[in-house]
Amino acid sequence: MKNDEVMNIAKKRGFLWSSFELYSGVAGFFDYGPLGAILKNNIMNKWREYYVIREGFFEIESPTIMPEEALKASGHVDNFTDPMTECKDCMEVFRADHIIKEAIGSDVEGLENEELSKVLSDENICCPQCGGYLTHVWSYNLMFQTVIGAKGKKTGYLRPETAQGIFIPFKRLLRFYRGKLPFGVVQMGKAYRNEISPRQGVIRLREFTQAEAEIFVNPLDKSHPKFCEVAYDILHLYSAERQSNGEHMVKMSAGDALESGTISSEMLTYQLCLAGRFLNDLGIPGNVVRFRQHLSSEMAHYAIDCWDVEIETDKYGWVEIIGIADRSDYDLKSHSQYSKEDLKVFIEYSQSKVVKKLVVKPLMSKFGPLFKADATKILEALKDIDASQIANTFKDKGKYELEVEGSTYQLSSDLLELQEVDETLRGVKIYPHVIEPSYGIDRIFYAVLLHCYCKEDDKVLLRLPADIAPVEVNVFPLLNKDDQSRIALEIRDQLRNDNIVAEYDSSGTIGRRYARSDEIGVPFAVTVDHDTLNDNKVTIRNRDDSKQIRIPISDVYQVIKDLSNLKISFKDLENEILQS
């Protein structure tokens, strides 16, 4: 199986190791080895190129430990947990709410554990497998809990996603972007979920790295100014409709997908294309990538539309590596409610509108003496009432009855003056909607290894793109002799001075060294041979086809730099040499 071969190399050559092996390991944790750490960083920096530099979404960094309130507001404290119960006899573990629903048919979602326990005993619900007694209900929350501070009074959690770290300082971010939509903010970092039994290697980790962008948009305008640049990108789309009809996915251009309504907005479609291009740049070809829309049943209750970017694997089938969701205004609204802060954005109309509006003006000279101490709260209550409603009531009854805190007040028409005024509306305050591309970096890392892995006869190579390969170039003496080694070492050091990751290897035969080099995906090798001593030229070998060209040592540095940055291809070099 390709997965096993890739994971073998990853382990052998220092990309991925399971963590804490010395103490026999803990499931769900992985170390990135020496090559893995560079590769992961290169992938993350490529992501930054896309989102921070090209899209202009600034990056922030927030703590990985969060106070309970924040996660209460986001819904994670209550909803990220499952009520569990265990059979005392057969020790089987069940979801308490599922068992109750099965037994008595009532929906008990949202009940506290004690209430659930009570329902279990009141209704005499037993173990559905053996009929044994069920234990009290406990919560299994997927978040890691900790305490903040020496007294341990404040509960904290390791964050289950990086996104919340962006929503919480929203007001400051809005001000940073000078109050104008749309804008985007990204965060890359660790997130934590205490999975019950993670067993899928780096696909399901308890500590993992996310790269998330939160793009705040006007709900009435989900367009993207650069959509025309991606409109002809071809996407493999697997819409919810086609899934429920049991049909296959289809190839469609981004423009068509938008026009046909397959994807709900231009902004969302653009994000799908961006993800596709990003993966392609990492060496993951389009034919192993698909965009699968969430079925309405699996979509989180706040999402309007959600697409998973999935890659095909031999071991795990289609695996979600990126989720791109329209989270609507759920998060900001919720944080606004919990924090009592106004998290709305003022959207200015292109032309201010003048509307006629009926307003109520209490005549204070009569109002005050009549109601005395109650006057203030009556005035407050009046503010929330539509003036036209009062006007109509006056017409019918000649008076208006207002109920405030249990008391009823008679407001006669001589107490209130109704005026029609012109009101100028310059804009409206709304909660922005959030488009969220959320990348699982570890899964992408795995996808890169899996799909760059290549076996030709007995040769194994990792066709990593030159700009993300952890080692950019190897320098070899053809034979392990002093004069050749000396020059090779000089070249390596000079490459390092030029900020290129270069390694030297003189062990074994040249063939063996090329093989080792291919196995970790070093795109180019510079070889010093006996002729170098006379003509000051070296050969550069291309990993993917083993072809070689010979160039002066003085050119090596610029050439390797250009090859590594993808400024030129090896083919360009070959042609250049042919022509000269």
Next chain:
RNA sequence: GCGGUUGUAGUCUAGUCUGGUUAGGACUUGGGCCUUCCAAGCCUACGACCCGGGUUCAAAUCCCGGCAGCCGCACCA
């Protein structure tokens, strides 16, 4: 979390049933010889019984517990 199954150098494996000398081999890796461009050959070196407890004169081997891997079930906002 439950059940089944497995655990010997970096990797693959012999030995375990039937307890007994220094745990054997291959590949890899390091050093060297040879070698004028793709895992050749020769010499040499390093390197292992998952952890803890028990039985026994003696445990890689038998028993118990733990941990981890794999498979199935359950879980997966």
